Amino acid sequence: MRTKTFEEVKDQIAREQATGLAYKVVDDRMGEMIAPMSIYQSEMRAYQDAIALKVRNAKAPDPIDLAKLGLEFGFEYGITGMVDQESIQAAPIGSSFVMLGQRNQPFSFAMLVNESSGFGELRTPITSLGFTGGNKRYLSWKIDESQPMTPSVDSVRDPIVEVWRKQQAFKLAEAKAREIAAKVGSASLKDALTTPEEKTLVLEPAVFTWFNPMFARQESNLQLSNVELLQPVDDAFMEAVFSSKPNDTVVASDSNKTVCYVVQVVELTPSEALYEKFASAPFEGVTTVSQMESDRALQPWFQNLQKQLGFRSE
Numbered sequence: 001m002r003t004k005t006f007e008e009v010k011d012q013i014a015r016e017q018a019t020g021l022a023y024k025v026v027d028d029r030m031g032e033m034i035a036p037m038s039i040y041q042s043e044m045r046a047y048q049d050a051i052a053l054k055v056r057n058a059k060a061p062d063p064i065d066l067a068k069l070g071l072e073f074g075f076e077y078g079i080t081g082m083v084d085q086e087s088i089q090a091a092p093i094g095s096s097f098v099m100l101g102q103r104n105q106p107f108s109f110a111m112l113v114n115e116s117s118g119f120g121e122l123r124t125p126i127t128s129l130g131f132t133g134g135n136k137r138y139l140s141w142k143i144d145e146s147q148p149m150t151p152s153v154d155s156v157r158d159p160i161v162e163v164w165r166k167q168q169a170f171k172l173a174e175a176k177a178r179e180i181a182a183k184v185g186s187a188s189l190k191d192a193l194t195t196p197e198e199k200t201l202v203l204e205p206a207v208f209t210w211f212n213p214m215f216a217r218q219e220s221n222l223q224l225s226n227v228e229l230l231q232p233v234d235d236a237f238m239e240a241v242f243s244s245k246p247n248d249t250v251v252a253s254d255s256n257k258t259v260c261y262v263v264q265v266v267e268l269t270p271s272e273a274l275y276e277k278f279a280s281a282p283f284e285g286v287t288t289v290s291q292m293e294s295d296r297a298l299q300p301w302f303q304n305l306q307k308q309l310g311f312r313s314e
Helices: 006-052 066-072 085-089 109-114 154-184 235-242 274-280 286-309
Strands: 096-098 126-130 137-140 249-253 260-264
Touching: 006 066, 006 137, 085 109, 096 109, 109 126, 154 249, 154 260, 235 249, 235 260
Parallel strands: none
Antiparallel strands: 096 126, 126 137, 249 260
16 A cells, blocks of 8 residues: 555546536536427427327427437437347447436336337437446437337348348357466466457456345346446356356357457456355355345246236236
């Protein structure tokens, strides 16, 4: 432990001093963007009610150009194309959390996929916060939704072929990753790579935990942490990393099996007695995690039992 010099921390101090003002500017701009979106939502509801009542000359509200609106206030515009929770989790916005106020627990943006009323209703402006990559802010709304259906094979043949190709490509990527990991061993990852192109692929994410500490004391809502610069990862990735020792090199993939990572563990902090500390933790320790895994294992069985007995949730 030592006291850092001012030169070492001046950039950090300047950034912290500017953060509060920057958040205020972003909040104000998001509020100005939300206003016309909310007006459009209300007008669209009125129009749909008029159509249902067969009102003559009912006029649809003029659509909002979100791309133009975002550009006006300095935001980047994009379309998620979200279909299910897995697909949206692969997008940057999928790792953000929706904040409903200080008294309400935040929840994952991906949960809105299956929500069709209330906060997940069509054209409801939604703000969310990403905890990695500079605490990015997102403003979004759902413009359409469709009911589950079973498509014909011919109508989805191209997507099936694309999935098969990705699966085969992943096998090749995994084999290459294991080859690189074997070559690296306990040496420096950058030193073991031979070409400039390979060296540019090396990523150095910030320090991360297995579970998101923000949810550590919520027994039923433990969530994996996001790893900066990487695609969303799963328990298998975390287990491969946290069961390793410093300087070990392991192979692990993202949750969607689209990227295969060669991971070299730099350090575990604190380095002593991690397992003992986890085992003795009153909330975020073994008891909570085992309960979470138990619930996860029982849920499919319970849903299948309900289906067999003819129960239906309304």
